[in-house]
Each structure stands twice: as structure tokens, then as C-alpha cells.
Amino acid sequence: MIELKNLTVTYQDKPALSDVSLTIREKAITGIIGPNGAGKSTLIKGMMDLVKKNSGVTTVDNQPLNNVRKNIAYVEQRNTIDLTFPIKVSETVLLGTFPKLGLFHRPKEKEKQKVIESLKQVKMEEFGNRQIGELSGGQLQRVFIARALAQEADIIFLDEPFVGIDMNSEKVIIDLLKQLRDEGKTIVVVHHDLSKVTTYFDDLIILNQELISYGPIAKSFTTANIKSAYGDSMGDLMIKGVND
Amino acid sequence: MIANFIEGLTKYEFLQNALFTSVVIGIVSGVIGCFIILRGMSLMGDAISHAVLPGVAVSYIVGVNYFIGATVFGLFAALIIGLVTQHSKLKSDTAIGIVFSSFFAAGIIAISFAKSSTDLYHILFGNVLAVTQSDMIITVVIAIIVVLFVIVFYKELLVSSFDPVMSQAYGLRTQVIHYALMLLLTLVAVSALQTVGTILVVAMLITPAATAYLLSNRLSVMILIASTIGVVSSVVGLFLSYSYNLASGAAIVLTTTVFFILAFLFSPKQNLLIKRRKAIK
Numbered sequence: 001m002i003e004l005k006n007l008t009v010t011y012q013d014k015p016a017l018s019d020v021s022l023t024i025r026e027k028a029i030t031g032i033i034g035p036n037g038a039g040k041s042t043l044i045k046g047m048m049d050l051v052k053k054n055s056g057v058t059t060v061d062n063q064p065l066n067n068v069r070k071n072i073a074y075v076e077q078r079n080t081i082d083l084t085f086p087i088k089v090s091e092t093v094l095l096g097t098f099p100k101l102g103l104f105h106r107p108k109e110k111e112k113q114k115v116i117e118s119l120k121q122v123k124m125e126e127f128g129n130r131q132i133g134e135l136s137g138g139q140l141q142r143v144f145i146a147r148a149l150a151q152e153a154d155i156i157f158l159d160e161p162f163v164g165i166d167m168n169s170e171k172v173i174i175d176l177l178k179q180l181r182d183e184g185k186t187i188v189v190v191h192h193d194l195s196k197v198t199t200y201f202d203d204l205i206i207l208n209q210e211l212i213s214y215g216p217i218a219k220s221f222t223t224a225n226i227k228s229a230y231g232d233s234m235g236d237l238m239i240k241g242v243n244d
Numbered sequence: 245m246i247a248n249f250i251e252g253l254t255k256y257e258f259l260q261n262a263l264f265t266s267v268v269i270g271i272v273s274g275v276i277g278c279f280i281i282l283r284g285m286s287l288m289g290d291a292i293s294h295a296v297l298p299g300v301a302v303s304y305i306v307g308v309n310y311f312i313g314a315t316v317f318g319l320f321a322a323l324i325i326g327l328v329t330q331h332s333k334l335k336s337d338t339a340i341g342i343v344f345s346s347f348f349a350a351g352i353i354a355i356s357f358a359k360s361s362t363d364l365y366h367i368l369f370g371n372v373l374a375v376t377q378s379d380m381i382i383t384v385v386i387a388i389i390v391v392l393f394v395i396v397f398y399k400e401l402l403v404s405s406f407d408p409v410m411s412q413a414y415g416l417r418t419q420v421i422h423y424a425l426m427l428l429l430t431l432v433a434v435s436a437l438q439t440v441g442t443i444l445v446v447a448m449l450i451t452p453a454a455t456a457y458l459l460s461n462r463l464s465v466m467i468l469i470a471s472t473i474g475v476v477s478s479v480v481g482l483f484l485s486y487s488y489n490l491a492s493g494a495a496i497v498l499t500t501t502v503f504f505i506l507a508f509l510f511s512p513k514q515n516l517l518i519k520r521r522k523a524i525k
Contacts, residue, residue: 074413085406086466095403099414131461
């Protein structure tokens with residue numbers, strides 16, 4: 001179980017998130033939704049200690065974050081990656097094995113085998129030799145997910161993995177995430193498309209600079225919660241498949 | 245001409261020293277240069293190489309080897325740039341500009357107190373033919389440190405250059421890596437000062453690496469190509485400088501430029517000529 005207490009983040013004196021406390025259930029897929037600027041990405045960055053925060057403590061099974069970092073894979077938004085970097089697909093996935101290798105150990109046969117396996121799981125095994133800049137958005141996203149697989153982490157955070165990718169890639173990814181959940185992994189996904197919420201997620205966190213609700217879909221994904229996140233008129237438009 | 249150069253090599257120790265030092269500097273500046281351009285720190289390389297100037301002056305005044313003073317000031321500049329960037333709303337290129345020009349100006353004044361103007365000329369533009377035995381040894385030691393560091397921490401350098409966010413997420417101390425690289429960059433900049441001078445050091449760091457960047461799609465290959473170009477340019481530049489009595493630094497730098505232009509025109513990554521041909525059709 002991931003537990004977050006009192007996360008507050010401000011960007012240049014403007015509040016991005018105020019006093020968010022929540023728990024994330026293990027062995028489930030949890031979605032994070034909210035309007036633009038709601039602080040969805042900030043929430044996972046704050047949980048991972050990747051942004052300057054005013055307050056907030058993350059623990060995983062009562063262990064401090066720094067003890068369990070290697071066991072968390074973080075798949076950031078694709079647009080933050082330098083696609084012209086001289087690196088091939090297989091080497092990109094190999095990076096996923098670095099956290100557990102630690103300093104002074106070089107990747108060997110075992111790690112290379114892991115790379116091949118991970119690429120197979122995302123159906124990208126034929127692309128190992130490509131430079132990453134030659135891939136489409138969806139292919140690239142699958143490569144980064146393969147990298148998370150190679151890390152063999154029990155917790156996977158994904159920031160907007162479905163933005164700007166093809167349907168096929170989206171299906172490959174969501175099927176894989178569900179399979180990983182069934183194998184016992186804890187998965188947290190920042191997402192923007194309300195129509196997929198009920199099919200993709202088990203639990204849902206709804207945000208708009210503060211926490212509006214969290215918990216199982218049936219409890220969290222309600223008209224009232226969506227309206228209070230997106231505003232009344234927007235809320236009406238976005239409600240589809242929402243529990244009343 | 246070449247025979248003349250080779251004959252000179254067998255006859256003059258100063259030329260042997262110059263060639264050896266140039267080759268070593270060609271290697272290390274290529275290696276470090278790759279990380280500098282991949283991490284978007286070209287301007288930082290320029291800044292540090294200029295900021296070492298007051299250190300050289302202070303070393304002359306105090307009477308220690310200029311490597312010491314220069315390294316101290318280079319690091320000092322890197323720290324101040326970091327502080328100004330973190331504690332103000334200025335973007336880092338602005339902070340870099342302010343800090344390095346101030347250091348450089350202070351250096352020019354300090355040098356005029358320390359020694360004659362010919363020395364300033366050598367520091368600014370390099371004078372590889374005057375390399376001493378002890379400078380040579382220090383250069384080799386620096387080269388060994390740099391190459392070992394890159395080999396031992398290759399994994400960490402790769403991941404933190406490519407994806408700093410992932411590195412931080414899994415607990416890599418990216419700040420430590422940054423300052424370690426700054427230290428190495430300073431050491432390389434100080435040693436390259438002998439061959440090309442402070443003003444042109446940045447060219448040794450950036451041009452071979454940028455050329456290699458256009459020619460490779462793996463970091464390890466890029467490093468090898470950059471070092472090779474660094475070495476070949478140093479040798480060719482030194483040859484031209486000796487044969488035609490040109491400034492050694494300028495000759496070396498222009499040789500790297502020729503490589504860059506060739507790569508720019510013909511590299512498969514760049515594809516400039518092919519694109520043009522298609523456009524004409």
C-alpha cells in the first residue's frame with residue numbers, strides 16, 4: 001500500500017496541490033483524473049519527490065520512499081525525452097535494469113535477456129536496433145513501458161501514457177497493465193479521458209488542486225465528484241458511464 | 245612538408261611534447277565534450293574555460309603551477325553559476341553569461357599585474373610548442389582520471405544524460421554527477437588551454453563531439469568518434485601550425501571545423517544533401 005500524507009506543492013507562489021493525503025491500494029490499477037492544471041502530474045512527481053514541495057511524505061508499506069525507490073518504475077511523459085539522443089531501443093530498455101544493478105555493476109547476459117523479454121511483452125522485439133527517434137509515439141510509449149518491465153518493479157507510475165498514441169498501442173499497453181496487475185503489481189496512471197475510466201481502472205483519484213475523492217471506481221466515479229472537479233457544465237458533458 | 249614535420253619531430257623535444265600533449269587533449273576533450281553537448285551544457289563549457297583565467301593569474305603571482313589556480317577558479321565559477329541559477333528567476337544561460345564574463349574580465353586585469361602581455365596572449369590563444377615536461381605529466385594524469393571516470397560510471401552518465409527524471413526517480417544522485425562532470429570539465433578545459441588557449445577551448449569540447457553526434461546513434465560510438473576526431477585534428481593542426489607558422493590553437497580548431505562541415509553535409513543522420521536532391525527533383 002502506498003500512503004501519501006499532506007502533499008502541498010506550489011509553483012512560484014501559485015498553489016498546484018494543497019494538502020493531499022491518500023492511500024493507493026496494491027495489486028490494482030489506479031487512475032488519476034482531473035481537468036487541465038489540476039495537478040495530476042504534480043501528484044505523482046510529488047509522491048516520488050521529483051518536485052520541490054512544501055510538505056508531504058510518501059511511504060510504501062510503512063517504509064520511507066528512499067528505501068523503496070528502486071522498486072518503483074516511473075514512466076514519464078514522452079515529450080520530456082530527447083529523441084535525438086544517440087541511443088537505440090534495446091539500450092533504452094536496458095536502462096531499466098540499472099536501478100537494481102547499482103553502482104559498479106555492468107549489465108550482463110541476464111540483463112540483456114530481460115531486455116528481449118520486455119520488448120516481446122510490448123510487441124516491439126523487432127525494433128531493438130532502431131534509434132528511438134525513428135519510432136512513432138505509440139511505439140515509443142511501448143518502449144518506455146518495456147523499460148519499466150525490465151526494472152522488475154512492483155509499483156509502476158505512468159504519466160499520461162495514452163496521449164497521442166495509436167489505438168493498437170493503447171490496447172497493447174492496457175492489456176499488459178491489466179496482466180501485470182493480475183500478477184500482483186501496483187499501477188498508477190495519470191489519465192485525461194473520462195470515457196475510459198470504468199474499463200481501464202479499478203480505483204480512481206479525482207483531483208482539482210485538492211483531492212476531490214479517491215477509492216474504488218464505484219465509490220469515487222460519481223456525478224457529484226466529476227462536477228466538483230470539472231465544474232457543472234463541463235461535468236455534464238464529460239459524464240458518461242458515471243455511477244449516480 | 246610532411247617529411248619536414250617528421251624530421252622536426254625526431255630532432256626537437258619541444259615538438260614531441262607538443263604532439264603528445266595535443267593527442268592526449270584531443271582524446272579527453274572528445275570524451276568530455278560528448279557529455280557536455282548531450283546534456284545541453286555547451287555554454288557551461290565555454291564559461292568554465294573562460295573563468296579559469298583569473299586562476300592562472302593568481303597561480304603566477306603565488307608561484308604555483310597554473311593548473312591548481314585555474315581548477316579552483318573553474319570550479320568556483322561552476323558553483324556560483326549553480327547558485328545564481330537556483331536562487332534567482334534568471335535562466336541559466338543568463339547566469340552563465342554574467343558569471344563567466346566577470347571572471348574573464350577579472351582575469352585580464354589580474355594577468356596584467358602578474359606578467360607581461362605575451363603571456364596573456366599564450367593563455368588566450370594557446371602555445372603548444374611551449375609545453376613543459378610537468379605540464380605534460382599533469383595532462384596525462386587528468387586524461388587518465390577522465391577516462392577512468394567515464395568507464396567506471398558509464399552507466400550512470402548515460403542514464404542521467406538521457407533521462408535525468410528517471411535517474412532521480414530511482415534515487416541516483418544526479419547533483420553529484422553534475423558536479424563531478426563540472427570538475428572533469430574544468431580539468432579538461434585547463435589542460436586544453438595549453439593547445440588552443442582559453443578562448444578556443446570550447447571548440448575542442450564541442451566541435452568533435454557535435455561531429456560525432458551527427459555520425460552515430462550510440463553513445464559509446466559517439467565518444468570513440470569524438471576522441472578520434474579530437475586526435476586527428478590535433479595532429480593535423482599541429483602539423484599545419486609547424487609547417488606554415490600558424491597559431492597552433494587556431495589551426496587545430498579549424499581542422500575540427502572541417503570535420504564538422506563534412507559530417508554536416510554527408511552524415512546519414514543529417515541527410516542534408518539527400519534532402520536537397522529530393523527537393524530539387
